[in-house]
Amino acid sequence: MNTYARRPSSKDIARLAGVSQATVSRVMSGHPHVREETRERVLAVMRAANYQPNAMARAMKTQLSGTVGVVVSRITNPVVPEILQGLGVQLSRLGRHVIVWNTDSDGEDGVVSAIRQSVVEGLVFTAARAGSAALTAALEHRVSTVLLNRTVVDAACDQVSADNHGGAERLARYLVGAGRRRVALVNGPLDRSTLREREAGLRAGLAVTGLGIAREHYVSAPFVHEVFRDSAMRMMALPEPPDVICCGNDVIAMGVLCGLRASGRRVPEDVWVTGFDGIEMAGWDLFDLTTVRQPMDRMVALAVERLVARQAAPERAPELTRFETELVVRGTTAHTPATH
Amino acid sequence: MNTYARRPSSKDIARLAGVSQATVSRVMSGHPHVREETRERVLAVMRAANYQPNAMARAMKTQLSGTVGVVVSRITNPVVPEILQGLGVQLSRLGRHVIVWNTDSDGEDGVVSAIRQSVVEGLVFTAARAGSAALTAALEHRVSTVLLNRTVVDAACDQVSADNHGGAERLARYLVGAGRRRVALVNGPLDRSTLREREAGLRAGLAVTGLGIAREHYVSAPFVHEVFRDSAMRMMALPEPPDVICCGNDVIAMGVLCGLRASGRRVPEDVWVTGFDGIEMAGWDLFDLTTVRQPMDRMVALAVERLVARQAAPERAPELTRFETELVVRGTTAHTPATH
DNA sequence: TGCCCGAATGAATACGTATGCACGCCGCCC
DNA sequence: GGGCGGCGTGCATACGTATTCATTCGGGCA
Incomplete structure (x- = not known):
């Protein structure tokens, strides 16, 4: 041979x-x-x-590269691999390859040039701000585009997300109903639509019963574990510490839990903690985190469906779909004086 | 316009x-x-x-697609995103795009067809067994290939890994020197060279002082959190429970820690625990895990360097490089009766 | 028997880029 | 002053595939 x-x-x-x-x-x-x-x-x-x-020759002829781009931020957030895994399964089943960009570390240049050079025939944004250069480029070049777990108002593309506002509102009602009164919020950067919506929902849910979030019980910080950890420690050292710390997502909550552990506070005896996302790790015994779960599998499946549908019919009107969330109550908010 | x-x-x-x-x-x-x-x-x-x-036309002409494939298994293991982030930084700097395959969920078919259709001009394997179809295809088709964090004996490609054997040996000496005598090992599937080498190193290190691992103190199981969790619980319920549980990697150790928490055992008072990898999460207060760290950043950088070097000189003799590891002692093995 | 239609196939071309070859020009050196 | 070499450029072609157009052939129907 x-x-x-x-x-x-x-x-x-x-x-x-x-x-x-x-x-x-x-x-x-x-x-x-x-x-x-x-x-x-x-x-x-x-x-x-x-x-x-030869895939390249075929791609040149058909103008279809057979690859789909996925734009993520902070790939080290465990929710991202869960999304990537789902997308990988769905897209490989369709014979598409998946190119991944991590905008936090790589910037947006790679995405933009890939779009302009026709490297990808579709794009899934898991990270996108309103003015994002990559999103703008994608829409300008008429690449089939879907926002997953992110929403951008008036963006001319399909969007698949969870009902973050409603989920957070429901969470607020649960907490208030269980007797919590001094609610704190530790959040990430508010350029994430997800985190914005969750914050708004929480505030709305509290406002119904006349509650609010005290200034010293609120933080919006960049995604750094130690920052969330220290925020929790600082809040608990206040004259009036919170009786529950809500967090913009599960990873933030893990940082908060670490801060509480480091300062010797007990959960849920001294303070409750909640997350948002429903990642698998949140259910581990060491976290046992109460959270709001979004049906990520179904969201991913719909995103892929929309992606290929738009390729077939580019002029179809964009749709925004929100999935219902589910409150998952675990040990970080248990009523009973647990051994936790 | x-x-x-x-x-x-x-x-x-x-x-x-x-x-x-x-x-x-x-x-x-x-x-x-x-x-x-x-x-x-x-x-x-x-x-x-x-x-x-037009990237496709250029690719057809030059036979260079500008994309590099990364093959991973279990993308939800936090060590994988850390690797992907590093590879993304390095490769996007070189103007390459990164296609990711998760063999656990997608299988190897996508990789193989991508190789045979010239979709990728280079491959980084973070998951590969000796007989792996993808690795075989890559070498047959003379695609520039690097094994990262995996070794395959006699594979005709560059390999970049850590000194797993030596690191585990050193860990064994540390544990024995600190008075541990009943050493348990909870490991993952042994088709991973990494886990195999670590196990061999640990056994070698123990053997020096005449110690071994009791049959009931040993587990090699598929990567499922609950399995590791239950293994720890079962071992601690033995008439002669171990005084330290070593784990094949950090994620396994986290499962073990969860099992200990669930069964009310205290760490390190009742039993010590160690991991391997040195992922960032291992340092979080809730884990505070003693582990063996491999210099992943430098490993990734070298892997990329080797990848492009091989493209330039395909006939160069393959090299295997192993990086020194570092023992990171944390709370799960502290001598002093800590409050942990 | 003649005609028409559809099935099956080949010839030719196009996609967008990279590159070998040829050609003209200029400056330098003998 | 003539030859020579190197620079700057254009022409032509090749990469491997998809697709349009043309051609052939066979069968059914009038």
Whole structure:
């Protein structure tokens, strides 16, 4: 076997099968007007020669690269791998490859140039602000685009998210109903629509019963574990510490839990803690975190569905879908004086 | 502005600048034999027309797709995002895009077909067994390949890993020196070279002082949180429970810690626990996990370096590099009766 | 028997870029 | 002053596939 020979092309297959290159192409694409006998002969030669079409050449011809881009921020947040896994399953099933950009560390340049150079035929944004250069470029170049777990008002693309506002409101009602009165909020940067919506929902839910969030019980900080940790410690050292610390997402809550552990506070005896997202780790015994779960699997599936639907019908009106959330009560908010 | 016009090609630029398409191509690739005045005229036209070369056409011509594949298993293991982030930084700096495959959920088919269809011009394997179809395909098709954090004996490609054996040996000496005698090991599947090497190193380190691992103090199980959790609970319920539970990696250790918490055991008073990897989360207060850290940043950087070096010189002899590890002692193994 | 339609196939072309080859020009050196 | 070499540029072609157009062939129907 000559391992140095170049890979066979459709021309080689054609020659070996005694047909034209066009026929080989038709066999590949399942064209109807090919005689059964011819088709089988060509397929036999393909198998024998171990033929695989050249993806680049095909992409140039069809203007379809077969790859979909996924834009994430902070890939080290465990919710991101969960999303990536889901997207990988769905998209590989459709024969698409997945290119990943982490805007926090790589910036947006790579995404923008990939869009402009037609490297991707679709994009899933898991991170996008309103003025994001990458999102703008995607829409300008008419690349099929979906926002997943992020919303941008008036963006001309499909959006799939959870009902963050409603979920947070429900959480507020639960907490107030269980007797909590001094509610704190530790949040991440508010350029994330998710975190904004959750904050608004929480405030709205509290406002119904006349409650609010004291100035010293509120933090919006960049995503750094130690910052959330220290915020919790500082709040608990106040003359009037909170009786529950709500967090913008599960990872923030983990930072808060660490701060409480470090300062010797007990959860839930001294203070309650809640997260948001419902990542798998939140259920581990060491966290046992009460949280609001979004049905990420279904969200991912719909996002992919919308993505391919838009490729088929580019001019279809954009849709925004929000999934219902589910309150998951665990040990960080238990009523009973647990051993936690 | 006509947003429906097709993207300008190098031919369009050539026409507008009054030069041949070849000259445009030469300007793009920084060819030396282009007059300064001409170059600037072409560049001006490019800017005016917002020209971006078509990546697919370029890829077909040069046989270089500009994308590098990364094969991972279990993307939800936090060590994987840390690796992906590092690879993303390094590779995007080189203008490469990163395609990610998660073999646990997607299987290897996508990787294999991508290799055979020339979708990737390089591959980083973070997951690979000896007989892996993807690795075999990569080597057969002479794609530039690096194994990162995995080793496969006799594989004809560069390999970058840590000194797992030595690190585990050192860990064993530390534990024995601190008085531990009943050492348990909770490990993952042994088709991972990393886990195999760590186990061998630990056993070797213990053997020096005549110690071993009792049969009932050993587990090798698939990667499921609950399984590790239950293993710890079961071991501690034995007539002779271990006085330290070593784990194949940090995530396993977290499962073990959860099991100990669930069964009311205290760490390190009742039993010590150690991990391996040195992921960031291991340092969080809630885990405070003693572990063996591998210098992942430097490993990633070298892997990328080797990848591009091999592209430049395909016939260079493969190298295997192992980085020194560092024992990080934290609260799960503290000598002093801590409040932990 | 003649005609028409559809099935099956081949020839030719296009996609956008990179590059080998050829050609003209200029400056330098003998 | 003539030859030579290097710079700057254009022409032509190739990469591998998809697709349009043309051609052939066979069968059914009038």
